[in-house]
Structure formats: C-alpha cells, structure tokens
Amino acid sequence: MTTGTLIALDLVVAVVAAAGWLGAGAAAAGGHRRTARIAGTAALAVTLARAATVIPLAGAGWWFAAEKVLLGAPLALTGVVVAAPRLVRPPGDIRRAMLALLFAGYAQSSALLVTVLHGYPLSTGVVLLALAGVAAATLVTGRLTGARSAPMVPRVAGVVTLAAVAAGAGLVVDAGAAVPVHDHSGLSAPAVGEPTRRFTLTAGTAVVKAGGRDVAAWAFDGRVPGPPLTASLGDVIEVTLLNRDIARGVTLHWHGYDVPNSQDGVPDVTQDAVLPGERFVYRFRADQTGTYWYHTHAVSDVGVRMGLYGTLVVAPARSAPAVDVVVPVHTLSGRLLPDPVVQPVSPGRAVRLRLINTDSVTHRFALAGAGFQVAAIDGMDLRGPPEVTETAVLIPAGGRYDLTFTASASSVGLLVDGRIVWSTGPVAAETGGWAVLDPLTYGKPGPAPWARIDREFTLVLDRGLDLRRLLPRYAHTVNGAAAPGIADQSVRYGEIVKLTIANRSLVVHPWHLHGHHVRVLRRDGQESRGSPLWLDSFDVLPGQVWEVAFRADNPGMWANHCHNLPHAEQGMTLHLRYR
Template sequence: MTVETLIVLDLLAGVAATAGWLGAGATAARRAGVALALAAVALVATLARCATTFGLAGAGWWFAQEKITLTLPIAVAAALAAGSIAGPRLLATVRGRRPSPAPDAAVLVPLFGAGYAAAAGPAVTLLAGYPATASTVLVTLALVAGAVLTTWRVVAGSLPGARAATATVLAAAVAGTGLAFVPAETTDAGGGTAASLSHHGATSLADELTASPSHDGMAASLSRGGAAARGAQDGHTSGRSPVSADAVAEVPVTSLRGPSTPEPGGTVRRYDLAARTATIRLASGKQVEAWTFNGRVPGPPITAVQGDLIEVRLRNDDIASGVTLHWHGYDVPSGEDGVPGLTQDAVMPGQEFVYRFRALQAGTYWYHTHEVSDLGVRMGLYGTLIVSPRPTGEAATGTPGATDKKDPSGATMSSQAGASGELDLVLPVHTFAGTTVLGDQDRPIERAAEPGAPVRLRLINTDNTPRRFALTGTTYQVAAIDGRNLNQPGPLDRALLRLPAGGRYDLVFPMPSATVVLLVDGRPGLRLGPGATPGAAMSVADTSGWPEFDPLTYGRPAATPFTASSRFDRDFDLVLDRGLAITDGRPAYAHTANGRAFPSIPTETVREGDLVRLTVVNRSRETHPWHLHGHTVLVLSRDGRRPAGAPLWLDTFDVQPGQVWEVAFRAGNPGLWMNHCHNLSHADLGMALHLAYDGVTSPFHGAHGG
C-alpha cells in the first residue's frame, strides 16, 4: 500500500470514527441499538487508524508525528472511555434491563467526547499538518476539553468544578494561541556551524576577522563567485577548523555578479528583452492577452555556445507589477539570479537591468520572470535558453542556431541547425487560458525530416503542473534531463514521459522512414514526416496504457563526486504539507514546509564547500516540483531506494504525494538562493524559503521571493 493511500485511509478512518461516535451520541437517547452499532463502527475505525498510523510511521516519522504525539492517543483514550462507560449502559438498554430512553450524562458525554477527540485527528492533519507543536497540542486539547465541558453542561445542566475546569481550558487555549505567534528561528544551520556573522552577532565581527588568518582567502573566493571553490570542491574534506579560523567576511549579493567577458575563444551574445503587454494571436486564430518579451510568446530564444558570455538587457515597458529574469536550472552567479527582494529589486516600468553570465553549462534551459511569477509566467513572461557544447578542439565562433534575436522571420519555433545536419527543435509547452501551446503553436506542428537525419527534441515544461509526453513511430533515447546528459541512455519505446513543472527532457533519435508524432497529454503536438503534408490528419496512437518512464532506473551507473554514504556537512529536512499559517503577513491555508510558510520558514545556511543533503518529504495530496536555485542536485534516493540507472543531476524534481526524496549538492556557488516549489501558485501561497551562504548579505528588503 502506498504512503499516499495510507494518508487518505487515515483521514477517512478519522472521519468515520468521528461520525460514528457523534452519531452514537445523537441516537443514544432514542435508539440504543443504532447507537451501539454506530459506536462499534467508531471503534473499528479507531483500530483502523492505529493500523494506518503504524504504516505511516514505517514510511517515516514525518508522516505520523502529529498522530503519534497527539491525535491518536487522545482518540484511543476517549474511545476506551466511551467503550467502558457508555458501552455497558447502551448494552443494558438494548437488552431491556435499563429503561429506554436513557439520556444520562454517563452515556452521552463519553460518546460525544470520543467524537470530539476523533475529530481532532483529521482536523489537526488537515489544518496544522507537520509538525504538531506545543501550540497545536495546547489548542487541540483545549478545544476538545471545551467541547466536552459544554456538552456536559447541556446534558447535566450543572457541573461540579465547572468554573475551575473552564478556566483551565481557557488558559490552555490562550497559551497555545500565544505560542503560535512566537517567531521561529530565522535560520537553520542543518547541523553545521551556525551562521554567526551574517544574521546575528554582528558585534563579534571585528573580533572574528582579526582572529581569522583565512579570512582574506574566503572573501576572495566569495567575490569571484566561487569559481575557485568549484575547482577545489572535490578535494574538500569534512574536517572543520575552529570557528575563529573559519570566519566568513560579509559580501553583499550585489557584488556576486557575472564577469563581463567570455571565456577565451567565446563570443558575447547580446539580447534586448522588453517586457510588455500584448494581444497575441495564436495559430488557430485564438487571441490571448499576454505579458510578453518583445511582443511574442515565448520570448526570444536565447542561444549560445559553451564559453560565450550571455548579456541580456531587460527593460520593462508596461508590466505594472514589475519583472525580472531568472535562469531556470542555470547556475549563474547569485547577483544575476533575478530574485526580486533578494538579489535585486524588481524592474519596474521604465527601468532596466542588465544580466551577464558565462554560458558554462551546455544543454536545455529556460528563463522566466521571478516577480509575481505565478501570474507573470502564466501570462507569458518566459523563453528558452539553449547552450550548445563547444565543438571539441576549436574555439566557439558563429551563431549556434538558425534563430536568434536578429532573426526577423518570426520563426514558429526556435530551431537549431547543428553542424551535423541535426534537426534540433526547442519545444516549450505552456498553457494559455486553457489552451496548450507548443513553442508558439496551439495547433500541431508539421515538420519535414529526411530519413536518417539525427533529431533532437528539447521538451520544456513551463507550466505549474506535470505534463506527459509520448513519442510514437520511433524508438528514441532520453539523452539529457534538466540539461545534463545521461550516462549511456538506452532505447525507449512506448513510454510516457512525465516532465515536472520547470523540467526538461532532450529526446534524440535518427529519423525513421515513417512518421513520428509527439503527443502532449494524449494530443498531437508535433508531426515529423519524410515529406511534410500540411493539414493532413494525424493518426493518434492510444498511449493511455503506456507505462510511465522512471528516470531513476534509466541509463547506466557512473561515478559521482559524492554518494549517499558520503559524510554531509549539512542536513536539511523539508516536510511539505498544507495548513493554517501566516504568509506574507496574511493568514492563509498555506502550502507549508515544516509547518511554516514564506517568509517564516527558517533560512537554510551553508558555507562554501559544504556537502549538503536535502530531504524533501511530501505529506500533502498535491505534487510539489522542488527547485533549488543556483545549484544542480544529485538524487541520492527516492522512498529509500537509490537510483539504479545513470546518475541523475536535476534542478527540478517532482515530489509526489507520500514521496521522500534525498538529494545532495556541493555548496559551490556563494549567494542567496530561493529554494521553492515550482508550482508557482504553491510558492505564492508560502512554499518557498531561502538558502544562504554564510556572510552573504542582501540590501533588498522585499519580503517576497517572487
């Protein structure tokens, strides 16, 4: 049984127990037989909850914490009380030894009380989630006890010691509510050395710096954007010198900017992006009100060859809420990362901002606004970023693609003609007002392809939820995921490719002699044929029964710079859930991590060179595509199982309901980074936090993260 099933069964059992006890209480006075049957149902449901809780605890403490520490004990205690006090009386009534009706307090209070205690189970799970805190415990106990006292008063008319009991309940309620407003720690050092300089204890800064022989070296490596550390990182050992020799200088994130020159042999790629509202006419004739870069959706494709310098001048014409550029999956210097309120201010109408970074990673990436990003990306503020590997043995020259910002043709999609005659199609999928758009086409794309020609399809999911792709008419390989090549990818056929929000897959195959069709969620999006026949009906294979491709079992294992058995300098757990929380100053039914919502989730702090493990647990009933900025993470395990295929380096991974992902990365890119759910509506409702390198400060004070 899956964890997700157990989560649902546990909730259902809690609801059944609640209904059983309350129903028994409501019918006890008139129909003792019915009440007895309902109480029996409630007892069975309570036993079922014991079983589901046991099963969930086996999957991880995170899944059962609030049940074991709070809701199950009170439910079981109340059930035992109801069974032993009300049960015999009801039984006696049914057997005719007691007068019926018998609405006495000894029957009704235990039954209703068991109902209130049972209700605390699903209520705490749904409203508070993980973890149950002292505040949750006090408020829950106060509510249950208060309801019992009220019932007692109503049934019995009076209650000895009522005043003292009521006062105790009120005191617990007030204390519990007050505790909820005690601010959390603002940082979480993940078991490593706390960030003493950047967040607290500024008075000790001078002392620590004068006592620190290594301070200059650390500062220099920070100001170079960590390039030195990246080179040295694999030799890093876990030995830690005393804190005084480990002190980190303060560096503003605004100084962590990209270089202004390409690598030797590279060229400078300049792009001008103007953010503006526009009415877009799709291929079908449908018009959509969009937010665009340069009046088009997607925005202009950005292309480069590894080693080039990418320079993008962003201007905001009329996007009233502001705009930035974030390079999804691209490990740029922190000052170029485009997070408003953290690495820069949002670019407001009339303003501009220039981004510069070296194209060091080859592969398929994309860019999008990070200001009010849920709305902004949905409205169209996104585009593709494709970096070709530098041809071996020669310096990078010329344009890698047939389409760049100088191309006036308004090509229907970014199309890269590789030197080898490869057909290279960039296919971002996006939903505009309920319509799926592939590239800029809301109707199936037709392309001619000669048999034998190498084909590369770059699938990019720019939506908030997973999209499923299927390729019919050919076997193929998934050559790369999230821009990173896979080791020895095998042939694939009849597979459903589930791309997380923000994720990318590169599919490669030699063009067969027959037609190849790419399906997006079961509908044709692209047809490649030996001879294009525009308007010809596409035959659609039924792919609904095809198995889902699992990247954890694909390709061949290879050595990685660290593994699941490495010793980690920092260890962070993020338990994703839903619950009542304050986000951006407002109470909300938020998407939470560790019971809190942005910006109250403690900032994870690391030091340059640290080996960091991140465990992401999904207790909720929605998928959360997790995305850490500025770093590529290695998957260590999913639900306790290590990858059996190629090493999987990702920037976005779908944590499905009930799943536990362990990933790790080397902290080699100093800065301040967002760590968030890439279902941007979830991030907007609280599911976002910061990861900060010790010593890096931000002059920006927008409490949002876009």
C-alpha cells in the same frame, strides 16, 4: 499500496471515526437508542482499525505519522475508554450516554484538525490547543444540555481551559515568527568580459494567438513564448530587460542555469523587481550546455502563467549537425501551446527534441513512430542511455528532457497529454497505455561523486494554517511554516549538503533549488541505479521521500521552492544562504 494512498486512506478513516462518534452522540441526545449504539459501535471499530494505516505510515517515515502517534492515538484511546462502557452497558436512558459519546467525537475531531490544519512537526502550542479544544467543547456541551451524566466541574477547570487556549495560541503564533531579512544591496554583476551574445527583451501586455484565438497575455517582445535565446559554450551572454507596462514588475530567472547569484533574478533576494519604465542588465558566461528556459520571478505565479517565459539553449562549441527542435509546453488561457507543427525530416537525419515544461503541473510526453534515447535531463547528459520504444516520459514543472532519434521513412509524432504538438507527417497512435520511464533506473550507473556528507536538512512539505499574518491563510508549508516565516538553510562554501524532502500532502510538489543541480541519491529508500542523475526540478509525489545532495559551490542567497508557482506564492518557499 503507496504511502500517498495510505495518507489519503488514513484521512478518510479519521473523518469516518469522528463522524461516527459525533453521530452517535447526536442520536443519543435525541433518545434514539438503537441508532446511537450502531453508530457508536461502528465508530469504535473504525477507531481501533486505524492502527492499520497509522503503523505503516510511521514505518514509511516519522514525518507521516508523528502527530497521529503522539497526539491522535492518546486522544482516540481516551475517547474509547470514556465512551466504550456506555456502548457495552448503555444506561436505561440513552441520553445519559450523550456526553461520553460526544467527548470521543471531540477527541477524534481535534486530532483530525491538527493533521489538516497544522501537520508536522507537532508543537507544544498545538498540543495545548488540541487538548483545550476537547475540554472546552465538552464543558460547553455539558453546560448547554444540562447533561445529567456530566460531572460537577469546578470553575477552575474552565479557567485552566481558557489559559491553555491562550498559551497554545500564543506559542503557535510566535513560533518561527522571525522573518528572514535578505539584503541584496551588495550584489554586483560578475566580471565575465565583453558580451559576445547580446539580447534585449521588452515585457508588456499583449494580445497573442493561442489555439487560433486571440487571448490577453503578458509577453516578452509581444510574443508567447518570448524570443528564443541561443548561445555556444564560452559565450558571454548579455540580456537587457525592459518593462513597458507590467505594473507588478518583472525580472528574468534563468531556470536551471547555475548563474552567479547577482544574475538569478529573484525580487527582494538578488535584485529589485523591474517596474514600468525601468531596465536591468543581466550578464553571465555560458559555461553549461543544454536546454534551459527563462521566466519572470516577480509575481511569478501570475507572470509565468500569463506568458512571461522563453527558451534558452546553449550548444557545445562544436556539435554534430542535427535537426534541433525546441518544444516549450505551456497552458495559456486554457489552451495548450505550442500549436501543432508538421516538420518533414529526411530519413537518416539525427533529431533532437528539447522538451520544456513551463507550466506548474506535470505533463506526459510520448514519441510515436520511433525509438528514442533520453540524452539529457535538466541540461545534464545521461550516461549510456539505451533506446526505448512505446515509453512515455513525465516532465515535472520546470523540467526539461532531450530526446534523440534518427528519422526514418515513417512519420514520427510527439504527443503531450495525448495531443500531437510536433510531427514529421501524419501520425495516428494511442499512447495512453504506454509504460512511463523511470529516470532513476535508466542508463548506466557511474561512480559516487562524494565520500562524505557535511550538512543535512529535512524539508517536510504539507498544508497548514499560517497565523503569522494579519489575516490567517491556509498555506503550503515547509516544516510547519510558510514563507516568509521559514528559517533559512545555512551552508558553507565547499560543503556537501544533503536534502531529504518528504511530502505529507495530497498534491504533487515539483521541487526546484536555484543556483545548483542536485544529485539524486534515493527515492523512498531505493538507491538511484541508473545514470548519475543531476536535476534542478523533480516531482515529489504525495507520500514520497527524496534524498538528494549537492556541493555548495555557488555562493549567495538562493531560492529553494516548489515550482508549482501558486504553491510557492502560498508559502512553499525558503532560502539557502552561504555564510
């Protein structure tokens, strides 16, 4: 059983336990003795059985069980101590057991709410709110029902409860309330020489074809995807961005391309958003070969989804001739792009498929009719990639895989989520049952790049209630906070930096650090055993823990965020700052 499954199962167990205690209390209030005892006994059994999920979660990582052990377990045991005697020796009038049973339900519910609404890390303010909530619910219930089993509670208890609520709320709202200030006024374009490749991209609203139908889009040069940008190693690329009528502004972010910070295209971090009628000129040297893409980073959850993206391919200065096919996969108005293409290829020709996932969710790619090699991932060549057959690859949001194969007389087809998007001829294949390639075990290992780690950060991904705005929101959080309230990560030039990323949530988070590729060290404690894996986008599944590292060699202020772009917009964004 995976840690992600344990997280979901533990949540279900907690809900059942809380519902059982509350149901038993409600039955007791109605004088239903037998129902109250059955529900209470079941709740007691489920409460004690929860150790079977909490203990393994704690073993998988303290992040997954901290609040369950430090707060949930004491509350649950207190509820059991109070309620269990009422089940073993129920009073003659079962209504006298009501408050004890409800107290156990309130205790379970309070701990459950901490997990659902706050998560990790557990704070003093949250503990105070949880305890005060249990006390307040019990006091109010006793007062409203006039329960004879309720002890005589002096008024001071109510005052203490209110004080705990106030103190807890104050601590929660104040925690991490300082908002980082990112001043990009001192950034300037790097001196890279005269451009050898010039492009102009105009962003604007448009109507484009998708799946044979006209759909409204935001587009570069009136097309989705935007114009393909190509260059050779050593070129100086200059791109002039114009905004015709995108009211919320646009920028260009070169996804996975480790450009100088001033060219990274992140509004309010490296530049201002380009508003209608304005322009911005990007210039950088093409010093990385491989498959990349560009997209707006202004209101990116909307802009990218609406079509403001395109491809960037940088070829080696000298490369062997091959059939080079770029396949950017995107969902526009519910229709998968690109439309299917048939491209005959002569037998014996080398073919390179450059697969790009521009969506916010993972896509499954399968090549039917030929064995293939994964030559590169995220623009970085793999070491000794073996040929595989009947194997699918999962590409995370923002990620890229280059597949190479030699064409034969038989037809070859590329399927995305079971749908053919490119082929050399008629192909009929059922790929749903194929094994999925694990990039951490693929290819030949290489030497470790570093003998030391200078700085470490841990990012715990979750959902939680963000109270730092005028209106509360249920945000995607990092270490219990949501943007812009997440503290910056501070590094020094030349340091080897390790990131540990743990996903407590029930959804996938494709992680993306700007300006750097990271070397994968471990996933769930298992060493990366294949080719050295340098990524800029990788899926952190529910319950997974990734350990990655990079050299801090590209100064500036860099976004570090989930590339499910709605998640980033809803709080899961922080920044890496050089000092």
